[in-house]
Amino acid sequence: MTDPPRRRRRSLYEPPRRRRRMAPLFALPLLPLVLLLSVGALASRFPAATLPDSSRSFPADSFVYDRAGHVIAELHRPGETRIPVPLTAISPDELRAIVAVEDRNFWQEGAIDWGRLAQAAVYDVSHHADAQGASTITEQLARLLYLNNQKTFERKLRELIIAHAMDSRLSKSEILDQYLNDVYFGHGATGIEAASRVYFGVSASQLDLAQASLLAGLPNAPSVLDPIQNPDGARGRQRVVLDAMVRNRAVSAAEADAAFQEKLQFGNGRGDDLNLYPQFTARVAQEVSAQLGQDPASAGLSIKTTLDAGLQQAAERAVQSRVAALSRLHVSDGAAVSLDPRTGDVLAYVGNAGAGHPGSNLDMAAQARQPGSTMKVVTYGAAIADRKVTMLTPVSDGPLTLPTGGGADGHQPWTVHDYDNGSHGTVPVAVALGNSLNIPAVRVEQQVGVAAVVQLARKLGITTLSNDPSSYGPSLTLGSYPVPLWQLAQAYGAVAGGGVLHPTRFLLSVTDASGREMLPAAGPGTSVLDPGAAFVMNQMLSDDSNRALVFGRGSALVIAGHRVAAKTGTTSDNKDALTVGWTPRVVTAAWVGNADNSAMDGVAGAMGAAPIWHSVMAAALGSGGDGWAAPPGNVHQLSWNGLQGWFLDGTSPGGPSLGADSTSGRSGCVSFPFLGQRPRFCASPTTP
Structure with a gap:
């Protein structure tokens, strides 16, 4: 009996041809039905909350505006840019091009093109490939927002499910809007607006047919079709797009040919990083991050700032021209800050002298530097407020040696000298302050106490004096402890504002992509200095005659047609070298020096920084008024010994509040508290 015939065994090395191929081919007609049933069943359970909508926040560039609403900077992550725009801000040619090449039936059909899907499935299975292509715009958007680019059946099925759900919940316009704002075009450009700017330097609304058709071809393979690195490949794809537009009756063949013949001019692939005022913009970004906890480089914000562009430009010119004029005296940098004391608004912020200078990458307005004699404003302000002195209290400018404050450790005797190393006898407080005499300033500091000076400085918003007051020596009043320039402007803005501090403000409004305001409303100012004391300080520092002893009359501290208060500062x-000055409308602080902290060649505040300050203040004030207020209710004016002065109530010359050293002399003569020695003024007080 013979054995029954046995089936031939396939060799282990024989390729699996018909058996592996035929079964799937038999099932191919059923594949679209299976997909449709699967998609329909699963899409109904896909949570709507996970779908994108018009309010969803995507990483996007932020734009910074000046106070007049002009764009001054664009903030984005390094190497990335995304600028969402509505469909109405996109060229119609671009809309027609992207639909023609990516999804010609987009407006008429649903989220899934079942015919194309079936064709792709047949191809994929018959060629033993993974799931491939045939994605509509809605499917591509689903992949962009929720999935990866793995070519697997599972991923494709999820893509179809999400696309089906999106199509049932979003309008066609919303889908196309999100797609064009989220698809990648290469060179770090996400979205059509960013791509338009990066490749052509125009907005998406300005694209012509040639530009639009070229950009529409890039999402297919942005690296391979890079028009800058591979112009032939990009043009080949552009032809495909234009032919698709002709087939879709979006353009005529003649229009397509004309567009293809147009010679396109490409940029460098980086676009224009708009940033007109870098140091100011950096401070704005810091403020947004600190106040809102958002990264402005990706939050898609519209940031309206306090900047006055005209004043900013005037300040930049003033800094640059003055630094250039002082270069022979080893001056390489400068800075200036202007604020509105009534609000704290930063009107101008110049952090350095610009390109070509050693500090061009630094913000010298934010660097803590020694303020020199500008710090005397705090000392005298504390003494006036504490009723330790008046503006006519005589102070000796004679020799003064203190037991400590000298030497490297501050524990050696310290002999105080004026800037000119001279002595000017006995002078009233107003003259001592106006002429920036060091010896009287230290005497006044001793009278009021270092702790009181530190306390007032902190109230005025100076944060660098944060140590225990006992750790500061008598050189505090001469500005030996660092303070940032912008904090000096803020502090003396409170003096200009009658003792009310408005914290420095860079932001007027911050809105998100939906237009929602995110910035909290600005709070009211804080009273940090007796208004009468602030008034007396303003009187002393705005009187040019108080400066005549050292500075002469009509110096750079005077602005024709305006009454301005000013104080210079120079480090030992x-x-x-600094100058700070103000009216109730504007306060400006100016500085010159070197970013590497090297010494200048004999440049003082009045010579170095005052011209900058003068130019900026003159530009800010223009022909408007100064805004000085009437005297507050707790001050009064007296004439004494031929001098006129303003006094806090209870501190008039000879009054009891001046201390135990007050004694009455013969009729018409009065001795009153005096620092250094005891002078006698013989005059009868009269109230003007």
Whole structure:
């Protein structure tokens, strides 16, 4: 009996041809039905909350505006840019091009093109490939927002499910809007607006047919079709797009040919990083991050700032021209800050002298530097407020040696000298302050106490004096402890504002992509200095005659047609020269020096920084008024010994509040509290 015939065994090395191929081919007609049933069943359970909508926040560039609403900067992550725009801000040619090449039936059909899907499935299975292509715009958007680019059946099925759900919940316009704002075009450009700017330097609304058709071809393979690196490949794809537009009756063949013949001019692939005022913009970004906890480089914000662009430009010119004029005296940098004391608004912020200078990458307005004699404003303000002195209290400018404050450790005797190393006898407080005499300033500081000076400085918003007051020596009043320039402007803005501090403000409004305001309303100012004391300080520092002894009359501290208060400062090592001055409308602080902290060649505040300050203040004030207020209710004016002065109530010359050293002399003569020695003024007080 013979054995029954046995089936031939396939060799282990024989390729699995018909058996592996035929079964799937038999099932191919059923594949669209299976997909449709699967998609329909699963899409109904896909949570709507996970779908994108018009309010969803995507990483996007932020734009910074000046106070007049002009764009001054664009903020984005390094190498990335995304600028969402509505469909109405996109060229119609671009809309027609992207639909023609990516999804010609987009407006008429649903989220899934079942015919194309079936064709792709047949191809994929018959060629033993993974799931491939045939994605509509809605499917591509689903993949962009929720999935990865893995070519698997599972991923494709999820893509179809999400696309089906999106199509049932979003309008066609919303889908196309999100797609064009989220698809990648290469060179770090996400979205059509970013791509338009990066490749052509125009907005998406300005694209012509040639530009639009070229950009529409890039999402297919942005790296391979890079028009800058591979112009032939990009043009080939552009032809495909134009032919698709002709087939879709979006353009005529003649229009397509004309567009293809147009010679396109490409940029460098980076676009224009708009940032007109870098140091100011950096501070704005810091403020947004600190106040809102958002990264402005990706939050898609519209940031309206306090900047006055005209004043900013005037300040930049003033800094640059003055630094250039002082270069022979080893001056390489400068800075200036202007604020509105009534609000704290930063009107101008110049952090350095610009390109070509050693500090061009630094913000010298934010660097803590020694303020020199500008710090005397705090000392005298504390003494006036505490009723330790009046503006006519005589102070000796004679020799003064203190037991400590000298030497490297501050524990050696310290002999105080004026800037000119001279002595000017006995002078009233107003004259001592106006002429920036060091010896009287230290005497006044001793009278009021270092702790009181530190306390007032902190109230005025100076944060660098944060140590225990006992750790500061008598050189505090001469500005030996660093303070940022912008904090000096803020502090003396409170003096200009009658003792009310408005914290420095860079932001007027911050809105998100939906237009929602995110910035909290600005709070009211804080009273930090007796209004009468602030008034007396303003009187002393705005009287040019008080400066005549050292500065002469009509110096750079005077602005024709305006009454301005001003104070200069120079450090003992000639590393910093400053001027700070104000009216109730504007306060400006100016600085010159070197970013590497090297010394200048004999440049003082009045010579170095005052011209900058003068130019900026003159530009800010223009022909408007100064805004000085009437005297507050707790001050009064007296004439004494031929001098006129303003006094806090209870501190008139000879009054009891001046201390135990007050004694009455013969008729018409009065001795009153005096620092350094006891002078006698013989005059009868009269109230003007």
